[in-house]
Amino acid sequence: EIVMTQSPATLSVSPGERVTLSCRASQTIRVNFLAWYQQKPGQAPRLLIHGISTRAPGIPTRFTGSGSGTEFTLTISSLQSEDFATYYCQQHSDWPLTFGGGTKVEI
């Protein structure tokens, strides 16, 4: 199975800052099969991005996905108060689908 590793585990930032979250795969992910999700406490995850860089409907343009091969990044250009949450990457290339351990973005 493809192991996904996210770093850092926790990120302390201030509103308005630019944030970069990292996700590494244990092997090359074919094509562009990488997704990002946001989860707030007590809520279900929400799809942000799939195919490395395609935003889901309704996702603000401040969220940008990039990368290739084994290294991927989610960038939030200017952090808003509603963006404080935990973010997960997920490879959607091969079964079993696998998630990273998450990065918690906190104030």
Next chain:
Amino acid sequence: QVQLVESGGGVVQPGRSLRLSCTASGFTFSSYAVHWARQAPGAGLEWVGVISYDGGDMFYTDSVKGRFTLSRDNSKNTVFLQMNSLRPEDTAVYYCARDGGPGTYPNWAYNWLDSWGRGSLVTVSS
């Protein structure tokens, strides 16, 4: 709007069985694969399995193979997760989620999870 609602969770003893349901609305249910994922208390997300839009194919993560079974009833817009031989490590919130797009064979799943239910808590404890 797209909506998925899980039900059937609860407290169960180790070794016993439980069946979760996921009922969907707001889209053409019979055209989409459905995934299940789970989240243990204070932990990250773990994918559990997926069933194709017609119920003809299923895939599972290794830790539940042989114990969990997916099925669906497209006439009732519902997917079922039958969980047998439950273990304490199966304790989690179980989410169902719609696949990223309508499927057609042979590529019947896009494998990103684009709409999620609110989850159902399963606690395995004596």
